[in-house]
Amino acid sequence: MNIDSIKNGIVIDHIGAKKGMQIYEALKLKDLDCSVAIITNAKSKKMGRKDIIKIDKDIKINMDVIGFIEPNATINIVKDDKLVNKYKVNLPEKIVNIAKCQNPRCITSNEKELDQVFILTDKEKQIYRCQYCEMSLK
Amino acid sequence: MKHVIDIKDLSTEEIDELIKVAKDIINNKEKYAHKCDGKQLATLFFEPSTRTRLSFESAMLALGGEVIGFSEASSSSVSKGESVADTIRVVGAYSDIIAMRHPKEGAPLVASLKSVVPIINAGDGGHNHPTQTLTDLLTIHCEKNRLDNLTIGLCGDLKFGRTVHSLITAMSRYKNIRFVLISPKELVIPEYIKRNILDKNNIEYCETNDIEEYMDQLDVLYMTRVQKERFFNEDDYVRLKDYYILNKEKLEKAKEDLVILHPLPRVNEISTDVDDDKRACYFKQVEYGKYIRMALIMKLLEVE
Numbered sequence: 001m002n003i004d005s006i007k008n009g010i011v012i013d014h015i016g017a018k019k020g021m022q023i024y025e026a027l028k029l030k031d032l033d034c035s036v037a038i039i040t041n042a043k044s045k046k047m048g049r050k051d052i053i054k055i056d057k058d059i060k061i062n063m064d065v066i067g068f069i070e071p072n073a074t075i076n077i078v079k080d081d082k083l084v085n086k087y088k089v090n091l092p093e094k095i096v097n098i099a100k101c102q103n104p105r106c107i108t109s110n111e112k113e114l115d116q117v118f119i120l121t122d123k124e125k126q127i128y129r130c131q132y133c134e135m136s137l138k
Numbered sequence: 139m140k141h142v143i144d145i146k147d148l149s150t151e152e153i154d155e156l157i158k159v160a161k162d163i164i165n166n167k168e169k170y171a172h173k174c175d176g177k178q179l180a181t182l183f184f185e186p187s188t189r190t191r192l193s194f195e196s197a198m199l200a201l202g203g204e205v206i207g208f209s210e211a212s213s214s215s216v217s218k219g220e221s222v223a224d225t226i227r228v229v230g231a232y233s234d235i236i237a238m239r240h241p242k243e244g245a246p247l248v249a250s251l252k253s254v255v256p257i258i259n260a261g262d263g264g265h266n267h268p269t270q271t272l273t274d275l276l277t278i279h280c281e282k283n284r285l286d287n288l289t290i291g292l293c294g295d296l297k298f299g300r301t302v303h304s305l306i307t308a309m310s311r312y313k314n315i316r317f318v319l320i321s322p323k324e325l326v327i328p329e330y331i332k333r334n335i336l337d338k339n340n341i342e343y344c345e346t347n348d349i350e351e352y353m354d355q356l357d358v359l360y361m362t363r364v365q366k367e368r369f370f371n372e373d374d375y376v377r378l379k380d381y382y383i384l385n386k387e388k389l390e391k392a393k394e395d396l397v398i399l400h401p402l403p404r405v406n407e408i409s410t411d412v413d414d415d416k417r418a419c420y421f422k423q424v425e426y427g428k429y430i431r432m433a434l435i436m437k438l439l440e441v442e
Contacts, residue, residue: 103243105241105242105243105263105264105265106242106243106244107222107240107242107243107244107245107247107248107262108244109242110242111221111222111223111248113221114248121334122333122334127330130244131244131247132243132244132245132247132248133243133244133263133265134243134244134265135243136330
């Protein structure tokens with residue numbers, strides 16, 4: 001399968017298999033006016049299978065979203081057909097309006113205009129807790 | 139300006155200072171009778187809790203201050219759909235400090251993000267109740283004259299009991315503390331409390347479902363009520379509510395200077411025949427609650 005290489009843009013690599021669409025939706029990539037390719041279940045020596053997203057435009061993306069969904073992802077920045085920067089994302093310390101608290105007793109269940117804020121409380125186990133009620137994110 | 143939403147908002151030094159001031163208040167009530175003259179406390183109780191509200195109001199009145207507020211949401215603008223943030227902005231214009239109770243977890247934190255005056259969390263659902271924990275600490279300090287080198291038994295609902303979780307969090311800061319966690323298997327302490335607090339701080343603890351197994355070793359026994367509102371299944375509540383009933387017989391092997399505490403209200407978990415035992419401190423605990431709230435109000439109002 002051939003997917004055109006990009007001239008100026010971003011390649012999000014090393015996404016766990018089946019997580020590509022989740023990142024695509026969370027980053028709202030469907031709203032872009034450029035080409036976006038999602039490759040799912042690509043063969044990977046390191047991961048077995050992986051997903052890759054290619055965005056044919058140098059846009060500002062929310063790293064916290066990617067780090068939260070796939071902390072092992074790699075970001076590649078391409079300029080004039082050349083790879084100019086490559087880095088790994090990190091598990092964000094705090095995420096805002098990426099996930100929703102499921103605790104019916106949380107104040108966010110009453111007051112919908114509040115930001116949904118989660119804090120990373122256990123890096124090893126990747127546990128986030130709601131800033132307001134401290135319920136862990138499932 | 140400081141808010142107290144969670145017991146973790148106070149450092150060990152701040153807690154020790156509050157206890158010191160509260161003990162001084164106990165011995166010199168007159169000295170503090172006008173410390174808050176001209177200041178107003180607003181008690182915003184979005185759900186009823188008569189004893190906590192009266193404790194705050196009594197504390198402020200004993201400091202010479204005044205009290206305004208409401209005791210249930212139906213008598214405030216919340217019933218018209220007003221948000222917590224808006225209520226707090228309005229009340230902040232009328233008062234110098236706010237004590238707030240709310241059925242929704244995290245509501246006092248929301249209030250603190252918008253408030254121009256200090257907020258004290260007076261209980262948010264099953265989440266936090268820091269002034270109860272301060273009350274417990276003052277009681278233990280008054281009765282044992284220390285907060286270190288103690289074996290503390292916690293009995294009853296250790297799964298949902300917010301007072302238990304906060305007390306463990308607070309006591310884990312002190313040296314040589316050992317916990318005996320007594321509960322039926324359905325109500326054991328959550329894993330995250332064990333991992334994030336007990337294990338992380340190398341605190342020694344053991345778990346049992348037998349209230350008498352370690353009775354002879356305890357310095358403090360903290361009893362809790364199994365709360366109906368925490369259960370989705372009525373049958374589970376009925377089966378577990380009377381799992382532990384502390385009575386004179388069960389105290390036979392207990393130390394002479396054991397301190398028995400309960401955040402109240404109790405239902406059946408402490409038999410009334412224990413009330414006259416000199417080791418029963420749960421009614422004294424109520425009085426200590428007023429003094430520690432006085433100390434906290436003074437601290438947050440920065441009154442010397």
